[in-house]
Amino acid sequence: MSSLVVFGVSSCSQDEKITTNRGKVKFETISVSSKLGGRIAKLYVEEGQAVKKGDTLAYIDIPEVSAKLMQAEGAIMAAEGQLEMAFNGATSEQMNQIDQKLNSAKAQLEFAQQSYNRLEKMYLDSLVSQQQFDEIRMKLTMAQAQVDAIQAKKDEVTKGTRSEQINQAKGQLDRAIGAKEEVSVASNEKYLIAPADMSIETISLKEGELLTPGYALFNAYKKNSVYFRFTIPESKIYDFKVNQELTLLNPYTEEEYTAKISVIKQLAQYADITSTSPLYSLDESIYELKIVPVSDLLEQTFYLNSTVLIQQ
Secondary structure, three states, X not given: OOOOOOOOHHHHOOOOOOOOOEEEEEXXXXXXXXXXXXXXXXXXXXXXXXXXXXXXXXXXXXXXXXXXXXXXXXXXXXXXXXXXHHHXXXXXXXXXXXXXXXXXXXXHXXXXXXXXXXXXXXXXXXXXXXXXXXXXXHHHHHHHHHHHHHHHHHHHHXXXXXXXXXXXXXXXXXXXXXXXXXXXXXXXOOEEEOOOOEEEEEEOOOOXXXXXXXXXXXXXEEEEEEEEEEEEEOOXXXXXXXXXXXXXXXXXXOOEEEEEEEEEEEOOHHHOOOOOOOOOOOOOOEEEEEEXXXXXXXXOOOOOOOEEEEEO
């Protein structure tokens, strides 16, 4: 057993010199925030209230979610219609429309051909100019191209939908479904849920105020997460080892707790001893002990930053 300074209840008297073997009670903290921004419509808990995992803490009004959900559902309906058309091919009504367009294009082509024949003879007899003849020839070419395009469309519809078009329609549907899933996940963010059994320490905003994404609305202490923090100078750190068991004392209630050291770590360089901390030698490094209870302390009462002492 390391030779540690022994403290009694009198260790906290005003006349007693403060030593390295005085520590503080700590709790694991939890911050609860929202992924999306919105206005706080309802708070269901108060500061100091104990809640269980899964309890609803607050409701956040996010109007954009409802609008995006409607858009996603509309996109799904449109994509499903496109996919059904791709599988079934053209309807009889669509085929009739294509036939009507083809007949109209053929009539225009026939008229253009007749006009071309007339002007060709007149051109040969020098009764029309070269420009007039070129114009009617261009109209004939355009009319023929229009007939060819509509005929190709009819052939495509008659043979059935190409696999590429079906895959494209499937892709559009998958994309629309994914957008709806994304909105559904965002919709769940309207409710802030307790991630663990905990005690609410602070609530940062009030009802009606605007919550920005990532801002911690609730700060809480996780239940059954008590541990003890001690700050030890370099000259004393070799008295302690990881997994070493210690007896801790509450100087006010005289309750004793069996605990063990779980972590020993050096604090940041700026925490080194200086002339503002005259209890230790200058330029000593400072180390932190994290000490956890060996047994369950559910029946004990602890307050954040209350004092505990190390007993031999």
